[in-house]
Amino acid sequence: MRKFTISLLLASLMSLSSYADELRLQDNAPTRYTVVKGDTLWDISGRFLKDPWKWPQIWGMNKAEIKNPHWIYPGDVVVLDTSGATPRLSLVKSNSGHTVKLSPKVRGTVIDDAGILPIPASAINAFINQPFVMEKGALDNAPRILSAEEDRMVLGGGDQAFATSDGSKTTNWKILRPGKALIDPDTKEVLGYEVEYLGEARTIVEGNPQRILITAASQEIEAKDRLKSADETYSFRYVPHAPSGVINGKVISAYGGLAEAGQYTTIVINKGQRDGLEEGNVLAVYKNGGKVDGVTLPDTRSGLIMVYRVFEKVSYALVMQTNRPVNLLDFVRNP
Incomplete structure (x- = not known):
């Protein structure tokens, strides 16, 4: 029985891994896209992928590149290549005309740097140094x-x-x-x-x-x-990506004492560094399905959040997508 249980667990993990690695292109994904001022990594990814948080996978980025990405600037051209087994993106730099692959590059930056940000500056500037x-x-x-x-x-x-x-x-x-x-x-x-x-x-x-x-x-x-x-500076420059481990948490607060949180609202979740979370991690939000006539209904996925500030035991995240308000005690899990 124990071997059977372990086999089921391994099969489930393999299935989850396979699903997480799947890249689903938008039905109308362009073959080329020219980056414009005001774009974000999330926006650009959403033009090509149905799951924008899988941005690192379509670029074939490693962990170092996720934390220190090669910046993309307005005028650069993002090119979609579907000739291989897995779709890939490459970048034509506006100042060179040559196609390049993303590579790690550390550079000092601030929130108003000209490079493309992971998420809208207008959404995060209000919170970047506050929580x-x-x-x-x-x-x-x-x-x-x-x-x-x-x-x-x-x-x-x-x-x-x-x-x-x-x-x-x-x-x-x-x-x-x-x-x-x-x-x-x-x-x-x-x-x-x-x-x-x-x-x-x-x-x-x-x-x-x-x-x-x-x-x-x-x-x-x-x-x-x-x-x-106030001399301490903070700059969010991580690429959107899934957590490396399994996360099961809850929303425990909304910035400003709100009862409901909509798009680009900051929320607090009960998971942090000790749970393996890091800046840039994307999580799905679920509402408790509850019970009807004694029957337990499945939890309903209601949106996506991105972690942008991590403490030891809690994290601040921005609501990126939602089809209904995010409430206290909603569940947060791997996307």
Whole structure:
């Protein structure tokens, strides 16, 4: 019986692997496509593939190339080759006229680099430096706002305030507030604490206390809110790809406290680095089928998400495609 069970398991894994490797071309896939400004890797892939997240497979990319892709720029031409057993894409660079294969290339980049991004900049710029998950008490020793110059209770953009100093040379700050605990819905483990992003500030007079100018505010700022260096940079440059291992998780929060998340909304899932997730991983979202007259219905796939920020126990992901709203406790699994 044990051998039979193992055989079934191996057969299932082989079937899953075969399905994951299958490249399904769009019915009207072009043979050539010229990249234009505003395109994304996801958009371009979707022109050729029914499953846009299989972008690395149609390019024949390895893991290093997924993490450090050769950038594609407007004017480059993507060419589809279906002459072999497996369809493949190649690239004609606009400045050379020669067909090239993607290859690893590390280069310093920022989010507004001219190269084609994995996902729309407009969708991720709003979140790229904002979501944080920290351990309990991680902000206890961070500089804090003491009061406004005019003893106002609530602060906003353009206001000045006094704040403590950490003795560093930092002059550009994010304004943060400790938020709710993120709790695993199944194990009840505390996975971390969300930190609310409130805005930005700049030191205008050094000292302890220092005087700061609030340069941007996304919500009301109060005394005791914390400061964290804004000099840290973050750039999402991974290619969309499937996780290397099996992922079974749940949606545990939506950015901004939303009950439902639509396309390009940020959600939080209860899986992170310890579970093998990495930036660029694509997951499918499923809704619980429930029961009708005592009969358990199958879960229904409702969309795709892409992980763009990974912490030890949780990850932030962007809803890429959905045919219905994503809700708390929806399942996330390998696509």
